[in-house]
Amino acid sequence: KAGVTQTPRYLIKTRGQQVTLSCSPISGHRSVSWYQQTPGQGLQFLFEYFSETQRNKGNFPGRFSGRQFSNSRSEMNVSTLELGDSALYLCASSLANPDREAFFGQGTRLTVV
Amino acid sequence: GQSLEQPSEVTAVEGAIVQINCTYQTSGFYGLSWYQQHDGGAPTFLSYNALDGLEETGRFSSFLSRSDSYGYLLLQELQMKDSASYFCARYNTDKLIFGTGTRLQVFP
Numbered sequence A: 001k002a003g004v005t006q007t008p009r010y011l012i013k014t015r016g017q018q019v020t021l022s023c024s025p026i027s028g029h030r031s032v033s034w035y036q037q038t039p040g041q042g043l044q045f046l047f048e049y050f051s052e053t054q055r056n057k058g059n060f061p062g063r064f065s066g067r068q069f070s071n072s073r074s075e076m077n078v079s080t081l082e083l084g085d086s087a088l089y090l091c092a093s094s095l096a097n098p099d100r101e102a103f104f105g106q107g108t109r110l111t112v113v
Numbered sequence B: 001g002q003s004l005e006q007p008s009e010v011t012a013v014e015g016a017i018v019q020i021n022c023t024y025q026t027s028g029f030y031g032l033s034w035y036q037q038h039d040g041g042a043p044t045f046l047s048y049n050a051l052d053g054l055e056e057t058g059r060f061s062s063f064l065s066r067s068d069s070y071g072y073l074l075l076q077e078l079q080m081k082d083s084a085s086y087f088c089a090r091y092n093t094d095k096l097i098f099g100t101g102t103r104l105q106v107f108p
Helices: none
Strands: A005-007 A010-013 A019-024 A031-038 A042-050 A053-057 A064-068 A074-078 A087-094 A108-112 B009-013 B018-024 B031-037 B044-049 B053-057 B060-065 B070-075 B084-091 B096-098 B102-107
Touching: A005 A087, A010 A019, A019 A087, A019 A108, A031 A074, A042 A064, A042 A074, A042 B084, A042 B096, A053 A064, A074 A087, B009 B018, B018 B084, B018 B102, B031 B060, B044 B053, B044 B060, B044 B070, B070 B084
Parallel strands: A010 A108, B009 B102
Antiparallel strands: A005 A019, A019 A074, A031 A042, A031 A087, A042 A053, A064 A074, A087 A108, B018 B070, B031 B044, B031 B084, B053 B060, B060 B070, B084 B096, B084 B102
């Protein structure tokens, strides 16, 4: 079966703009988690969605938001982009709860200039 | 707290054995997972420990000591393709929290 699909793969935006990233989980998976990965910081948890509801949120400012649709696809949005938002954004899917074995997409590489 | 600590970099030669350590804070801890990520790639699951002891999967083994809040990933018979970043991640039932990662470089 198809894996986790993230689009777009690469994105360049300017400061102050907003961006929307998309994640399609593995078919049948209903939990989607988002992570920000920067050099030296590892993967930092952004939020997790299940059945269109945000169940958990990391320590990120309100400029970072997300949503999940009835088909389990998820989007995350970052408004008023800052240079420090440049990172690889990864999503991970699991059946029902964030699992010890998460399946990751290839990520979206966001560069803010 | 929920942070995890890992060495930033480890180097070794082909055929050798390397151990990547991970210490964690105990609040809400259920288990420890390990992930591998090649440059430009997605993190992929390697192993999970919920109980004390060693879990072996081929050339890779993972160990957990809950009393010491410590675990490690052991890679044996290293190959060039094992050059990657390795992350430990604590499982809290409602989210996975990752360490900062250890970059492993394998030399011929």
